[in-house]
Amino acid sequence: MTGLIEELKRKVFEGGQITREEAMALANVADKQALYGAAGEIRDRFAGRYFDTCSIVNARSGRCSENCKWCAQSAVFKTHVQEYELIDEESCVELAWLNAKYKVNKFSFVTSGRSLSDKNIDRLCRYARRIKGEMEINLCASMGLLNKEQLRKLKEAGITRYHCNLESSRRFFATLCSSHTIDEKIQTIRYAQELGMEVCSGGIIGMGETMEDRVDLALAVRELGVKSIPMNVLNPIPGTPLESTDPLADEEVLTTVAVFRFINPDAFLRFAGGRVLIAHIEEEAIRAGINSAILGDMLTTVGSKVMEDMEKVKRMGFTIEK
Numbered sequence: 001m002t003g004l005i006e007e008l009k010r011k012v013f014e015g016g017q018i019t020r021e022e023a024m025a026l027a028n029v030a031d032k033q034a035l036y037g038a039a040g041e042i043r044d045r046f047a048g049r050y051f052d053t054c055s056i057v058n059a060r061s062g063r064c065s066e067n068c069k070w071c072a073q074s075a076v077f078k079t080h081v082q083e084y085e086l087i088d089e090e091s092c093v094e095l096a097w098l099n100a101k102y103k104v105n106k107f108s109f110v111t112s113g114r115s116l117s118d119k120n121i122d123r124l125c126r127y128a129r130r131i132k133g134e135m136e137i138n139l140c141a142s143m144g145l146l147n148k149e150q151l152r153k154l155k156e157a158g159i160t161r162y163h164c165n166l167e168s169s170r171r172f173f174a175t176l177c178s179s180h181t182i183d184e185k186i187q188t189i190r191y192a193q194e195l196g197m198e199v200c201s202g203g204i205i206g207m208g209e210t211m212e213d214r215v216d217l218a219l220a221v222r223e224l225g226v227k228s229i230p231m232n233v234l235n236p237i238p239g240t241p242l243e244s245t246d247p248l249a250d251e252e253v254l255t256t257v258a259v260f261r262f263i264n265p266d267a268f269l270r271f272a273g274g275r276v277l278i279a280h281i282e283e284e285a286i287r288a289g290i291n292s293a294i295l296g297d298m299l300t301t302v303g304s305k306v307m308e309d310m311e312k313v314k315r316m317g318f319t320i321e322k
Contacts, residue, residue: 038258049318092127109159129158169216
């Protein structure tokens with residue numbers, strides 16, 4: 001099996017793309033340490049030793065009309081999440097300033113809901129213009145299924161990257177959410193790309209999907225040309241349909257990271273939600289191909305301390321400033 005790992009690593013090094021069948025063969029190899037090591041080599045070859053950082057602000061919380069089974073923000077489930085229509089300007093700008101002070105690379109506005117009203121889009125664009133005028137930090141947004149004109153407003157306000165997770169494979173997503181589709185997500189991604197925005201899109205593992213589903217997700221974001229891929233690990237939220245889901249084994253998490261790296265050699269594979277569940281294997285995951293992270297708190301669950309993350313990746317030989 002080590003021969004297979006080396007053969008497919010060489011294929012990637014020579015500019016080839018591994019197939020679905022080859023990805024599944026990698027996921028099933030017995031020598032996991034060899035797999036993780038090869039994935040790390042691929043990351044170093046194609047993405048270098050730069051570790052990208054971003055943070056998020058929960059700019060609109062709760063009251064979401066969608067029925068995504070994993071999500072605390074859905075109004076369909078009783079999760080007791082904090083609810084508010086939109087964060088106030090001063091709080092948002094102050095949080096952006098703190099992240100800029102710590103030299104976090106990107107700051108992202110994240111809102112609950114299927115999409116966002118034009119009124120709220122305009123307000124957040126005002127926040128974005130102020131942030132860009134007062135400090136040095138790149139801006140991103142995750143605001144649901146926006147139309148092209150709404151995305152154009154974001155770009156003109158200085159927001160250069162748009163986030164829209166596919167979440168899982170096309171097959172499995174349909175079992176998790178019936179209020180919108182993968183195709184609607186892909187349309188939003190394509191609108192952003194047509195406007196010249198960067199795209200961030202990944203998913204959540206540990207929701208009951210198979211390794212085949214994870215491979216299909218990795219292939220889907222590759223096909224879309226996505227270069228920033230959040231890798232969330234399900235943190236089961238009481239009140240959601242997935243609240244009793246068993247956690248993934250460490251080996252399954254690390255294998256998934258490595259296979260994603262083989263499929264997406266030059267992408268930023270990003271620690272995202274659920275980090276508290278894999279804190280004990282984070283350094284192993286970095287060696288297996290991770291090269292970016294959301295720092296600080298997540299949307300409705302506690303994340304990681306910014307300075308602790310910075311020190312960890314520096315200690316592992318990465319730079320965090322371009």
